Amino acid sequence: MISFKMPSLGADMEDGTLVEWRKQPGDLLKRGDIIADVDTQKGLIEIEFFGEGILEKHLVAEGEKIPVGTVMALIRGESDEITEEIPQENIPDQEKMVEPAKVEEGKIKVPVASPQKAGGERVRISPLAKKIAEAHQLDISKISGTGPDGAIVKADIDKCLREGQEKKAKAKTDPIVTEPRYEPESKLAIPESEAIRKAVAAAMSRSNQDIPHYYLEKRIDFSKAMLWLKEANKERSVQQRLLPVALMIKAVAKALDDVPDLNAVWEDGLERKNEINIGFVVSLRTGGIMLPAILNADTLSVDGIMERLNDLIPRARAFKLRSSELSKSTFTITSIGEGGADKVYGVIYPPQVGIVGFGEIRDEAIVAEGMIGIKPVVDVTLAADHRATDGLIGSKFLASLNKYLQNPENL
Amino acid sequence: MSKMKTITYREALKSAIREALQKDERVFLMGEDVGHYGGAFAVSKGLLKEFGPGRIMDVPLSESGFTGAGIGAALAGMRPIVEIMTVNFSLLAMDQIINNAATLLHMSGGQLNVPVVIRMGCGIGRQLAAQHSHSWEPFYAHVPGINVLAVGTHEDARGMLLTALESPDPVILFEYTSMLNLEAEIIEDAGAVDICKAKVRREGIDLSLITYGTGVYKSLEAAEVLSKDGMDIEVIDLRVLRPLDEETFLTSIAKTHKALVVEDAWKSVSISSEISARIMEKAFFELDLPVERLCGVEVPIPYPKHLEDASVPQVQDIVEKVRKILKP
Numbered sequence: 001m002i003s004f005k006m007p008s009l010g011a012d013m014e015d016g017t018l019v020e021w022r023k024q025p026g027d028l029l030k031r032g033d034i035i036a037d038v039d040t041q042k043g044l045i046e047i048e049f050f051g052e053g054i055l056e057k058h059l060v061a062e063g064e065k066i067p068v069g070t071v072m073a074l075i076r077g078e079s080d081e082i083t084e085e086i087p088q089e090n091i092p093d094q095e096k097m098v099e100p101a102k103v104e105e106g107k108i109k110v111p112v113a114s115p116q117k118a119g120g121e122r123v124r125i126s127p128l129a130k131k132i133a134e135a136h137q138l139d140i141s142k143i144s145g146t147g148p149d150g151a152i153v154k155a156d157i158d159k160c161l162r163e164g165q166e167k168k169a170k171a172k173t174d175p176i177v178t179e180p181r182y183e184p185e186s187k188l189a190i191p192e193s194e195a196i197r198k199a200v201a202a203a204m205s206r207s208n209q210d211i212p213h214y215y216l217e218k219r220i221d222f223s224k225a226m227l228w229l230k231e232a233n234k235e236r237s238v239q240q241r242l243l244p245v246a247l248m249i250k251a252v253a254k255a256l257d258d259v260p261d262l263n264a265v266w267e268d269g270l271e272r273k274n275e276i277n278i279g280f281v282v283s284l285r286t287g288g289i290m291l292p293a294i295l296n297a298d299t300l301s302v303d304g305i306m307e308r309l310n311d312l313i314p315r316a317r318a319f320k321l322r323s324s325e326l327s328k329s330t331f332t333i334t335s336i337g338e339g340g341a342d343k344v345y346g347v348i349y350p351p352q353v354g355i356v357g358f359g360e361i362r363d364e365a366i367v368a369e370g371m372i373g374i375k376p377v378v379d380v381t382l383a384a385d386h387r388a389t390d391g392l393i394g395s396k397f398l399a400s401l402n403k404y405l406q407n408p409e410n411l
Numbered sequence: 412m413s414k415m416k417t418i419t420y421r422e423a424l425k426s427a428i429r430e431a432l433q434k435d436e437r438v439f440l441m442g443e444d445v446g447h448y449g450g451a452f453a454v455s456k457g458l459l460k461e462f463g464p465g466r467i468m469d470v471p472l473s474e475s476g477f478t479g480a481g482i483g484a485a486l487a488g489m490r491p492i493v494e495i496m497t498v499n500f501s502l503l504a505m506d507q508i509i510n511n512a513a514t515l516l517h518m519s520g521g522q523l524n525v526p527v528v529i530r531m532g533c534g535i536g537r538q539l540a541a542q543h544s545h546s547w548e549p550f551y552a553h554v555p556g557i558n559v560l561a562v563g564t565h566e567d568a569r570g571m572l573l574t575a576l577e578s579p580d581p582v583i584l585f586e587y588t589s590m591l592n593l594e595a596e597i598i599e600d601a602g603a604v605d606i607c608k609a610k611v612r613r614e615g616i617d618l619s620l621i622t623y624g625t626g627v628y629k630s631l632e633a634a635e636v637l638s639k640d641g642m643d644i645e646v647i648d649l650r651v652l653r654p655l656d657e658e659t660f661l662t663s664i665a666k667t668h669k670a671l672v673v674e675d676a677w678k679s680v681s682i683s684s685e686i687s688a689r690i691m692e693k694a695f696f697e698l699d700l701p702v703e704r705l706c707g708v709e710v711p712i713p714y715p716k717h718l719e720d721a722s723v724p725q726v727q728d729i730v731e732k733v734r735k736i737l738k739p
Contacts, residue, residue: 128668128699147700154668154699 002051002075006060008068009040009326010291010349012203016040017065018072027055029075034322036072041199042290042326043319050324053077124151132157138164196288207350211266212386215345218398220405221368222361222376228408232302239310245335246306248358249278250411251404252333253297259397263330265351266388279329279349280309282316290316291349293329302411336360343379353388356401357381413598421591423568423601424454428492430602431576432462435490438576441468441481442494442530451496452532452591478504478529482512482581485527490576498533498547498585505550512581513556524579528572534625535675535723536589541711544719546676548624551583552652552685558582559653560606563627565595567650570604578606585652587625607651609659615645617737619663621686622673623649626724630673633729642737652682660686661694668699671732675723678706705732 006016016038023035034046035055056074060066123140125133129152133140136157143160145152225247233241253276256263264272278297282290292312294305315321334346335358342362346355359379366375380401384394404411418426431438440455446469449456459467470477474495481493495501501508508529515523535544552559560575562568562584575582612627613634620630627648634644645663649655664670670690672683687702705724712722724732 126668126699127696131696 001056002053002077003071004035004049004073004075006038006066006068006070006072007047007323007327009042009045009323010199010203012199012206013040013042013068015065015067016045018060018062019044020062021058021073022046023049023055025055025057029053029055038323041195043321045321045323045326047323049075051075051077124149126151126153129154129157136161196284196286196290200288203349204347207347211348211350213348213383214386214391214394216382216384216391216394216398217343217379218381218402219364219366219377219379220402221366222378222405225405225408226361226376240303240306242302242306243309244361245280245333245337245358246302246309247405247408247411248335249280249294249297249305249309249333250300250302251401251408252331252356253278254404254411255397255400256331257298258400259393261389261393262354262384262397264353264388265330266353266385267351270353270388273330275328275330277328277330279332279352281332281334282313284317290321290326291329291332292316292321292325295324295328331355333358343381345381346383348383348385353385354394354397355383356397357383413600415596416599417594417596418565418569419591420565420568420587420593420595421452421454423565423597424562424572424586424591425456425458427569427572428455429458429461431490431492431573432458432466434573435576437488437490438492439466439468439484439489440492440494441470441477443470443472443477443496445469445494450494452588454586454591455494474500474503475507478507479511481527481529482507482515482525485525485581486515486523491527492572492576493527493529495529495531497543497588498531499543499545501529501531501547508551508557508581508583509554513554516580517556525581526576526579528575528578528582528584530572530584530586532588533585534587534589535707535712535719536625538714538716538719540714544712546624546674546707548585548652548674549676549681549684552655552682554653556581557653558606558651559585561585561623561650561652562587563622563624563648563650564612565593565597566601567604569597569601571606571650573603574606582606585624589625590628593628607654607656609647609649609651609656611645611659611663612648613644613646615643616667617643617645618669618671618733619645619647619660619667620671620673620729620733621647621649621660621663621683623652623682625675626673629724629726630729632726633733636726636730637733640734642733644733649682649686655685655689657689657693661690661697664690664694665697668697669736670698671703671705671729671736673705673724673729675707677709678704679709681706700736703732703736705729 019037019039021036023029023033029049030052031050033049035049036047038045038047053075056076058073060072124145125140126147132154138157138160140152143152143156145156147153225244229242229244229247256276260272261270263276264270275296276298277293277295279291279293282292284290294308297305312325331352332349332355334344334355336344338360340360343359344357346357348355361376361378363374364377365372366377380398382394382398428440444451445455446459446464446467455467478493481491484491495504512525512527515525534546548559548561551557558578558580560571560582562571571584575584613631615634620634622630630646634646637644645667647660647663672686674681674683676682683704683706687704690702705728708722710722713719
């Protein structure tokens with residue numbers, strides 16, 4: 001039996017509200033089927049299923065808000081061997097062995113912080129106790145209640161706070177409290193810009209606190225790229241025209257293929273990713289950002305990437321992305337575009353280990369082959385996690401990126 | 412410190428009526444048997460002799476008629492005290508009270524105040540059976556345009572009437588017949604009291620016991636018993652059932668975080684329902700336990716003494732309920 005769990009659609013996601021089941025018990029599920037709609041701070045997300053089987057049972061009701069990792073449904077697979085995600089054929093054996101560790105039961109069962117106990121059961125707590133717990137950011141799912149029918153009352157919270165303080169005083173370990181993100185009413189449809197702001201704030205704070213960034217910078221001659229784009233666009237209709245960013249994404253994907261240590265995540269160690277899924281920063285008009293991903297960008301043509309961009313950007317702005325588009329990025333690009341800053345130094349989106357920033361493409365006087373000339377250039381920066389890689393790796397990546405952008409016809 | 416004197420609830424009521432009659436010549440008392448007989452419960456005994464038939468007025472057995480006459484007198488500038496022998500008979504005067512007394516200020520565009528005071532003997536506990544043991548406080552407290560007071564203590568028996576007579580609008584006073592012979596100490600020169608605030612009769616921190624009428628002394632007694640077990644109960648006498656003084660009980664709940672509402676009236680659609688709802692609306696996040704209620708059992712009040720006693724909350728019931736709440 002496959003346990004279908006609330007996926008994490010990014011490091012900043014702690015819970016989601018099930019809005020609608022798209023598949024009912026008995027339905028046959030194929031890889032890529034959308035199984036449910038879930039409302040998150042990033043909007044209404046279509047959750048996909050990457051296995052095959054028959055939906056056995058819903059465990060969560062529509063309208064319920066549940067923490068990441070909560071089992072939402074049981075799916076009967078072809079055989080007991082089937083795991084939640086069908087492994088890629090090209091995964092080396094070594095990687096396969098790592099797999100079980102990732103889905104370690106205990107780890108996922110623990111609700112990050114929410115008013116629900118494992119299994120989606122509501123926590124009984126008095127309004128006063130809840131108010132105090134929230135003020136102290138206590139995870140009420142870990143407190144046992146002594147009130148009527150096991151409800152948590154003020155006395156239980158007081159006890160927990162006392163014990164928490166004692167623990168703190170004894171050893172400066174992590175406090176038993178975790179950050180609750182409890183909202184009494186589930187928000188449906190388009191999240192307020194405030195929620196997005198909060199999500200961005202949480203992810204970026206975490207990044208800045210946890211990740212020792214190092215920064216590299218390279219000015220890249222963009223004249224060949226611009227020329228190539230100009231030529232390429234001559235043959236294309238207005239709708240199909242390529243933008244420089246498509247070329248940049250493709251070049252980054254190829255460079256990552258050369259320097260795989262940057263196409264990775266850091267979770268107590270460097271873990272390389274097989275797929276190269278490039279997340280790119282989309283600014284929202286209401287404020288805040290979204291990070292949709294172009295999956296397997298290294299295997300797509302520049303036209304293919306442009307097509308994906310044309311599809312993704314409006315959907316990101318309308319808060320209509322699919323789960324895989326939000327959760328699967330392995331590296332991030334931020335691009336300033338026209339009329340903006342010359343350079344942009346990114347903040348890594350955890351648990352990724354790098355982000356590349358493209359400044360505005362502009363004409364500069366540069367020295368080439370012993371001559372000073374005027375050429376379009378772009379200042380490219382790399383912010384990378386120093387726990388995961390060192391400057392040498394980063395430098396190799398920028399050199400590789402430059403190589404691809406000097407030969408756009410090969411992309 | 413003022414000197415104290417011991418007085419019965421009946422004497423307190425009577426001295427209030429006497430003082431009102433002495434202070435203001437527009438004040439007069441009208442009701443069934445209030446004159447020659449001295450009142451069905453002897454509250455007005457001797458007043459006819461003292462003030463004469465012009466001010467102590469026996470009326471025919473027609474609640475609608477004499478209540479209407481009282482309202483008319485109030486409209487004409489007098490300050491009538493209408494005694495309806497018991498609340499049970501006030502059902503016959505409800506049209507006058509609700510359609511005239513309560514609405515005339517509104518219907519006249521603010522021109523006609525009705526400064527009538529209607530006293531009603533009420534409550535359970537004298538073996539008068541179902542038809543004569545009603546608790547209609549919730550009925551009257553439902554109606555905008557009248558002020559409803561519950562006389563739960565000797566202090567209020569002595570003082571509420573005097574302030575009620577100063578109100579430009581109709582006031583209904585619920586007096587509890589089971590308490591008439593009850594003695595208590597009040598200060599020697601006790602007089603008018605406010606009729607707008609609830610009162611904390613006993614301070615405590617563990618639970619707010621909210622009550623009115625006969626519930627006040629019972630709750631205080633229960634609180635004493637509970638204090639021996641280390642439970643510190645706050646007792647709130649609502650006093651004014653309309654308009655409710657929310658501030659007092661909400662403040663108390665912000666301190667104790669727990670509430671028990673006690674009343675004789677039937678539970679459904681009662682004063683306690685309203686209190687509970689207001690707590691939920693305005694102090695939800697102060698609550699550490701659900702609001703609890705102890706009310707009259709929802710049956711016609713029985714005649715036999717033991718069944719009558721069992722039909723409304725008694726001291727022991729309150730003690731047990733609080734124990735259960737605080738030590739689940």
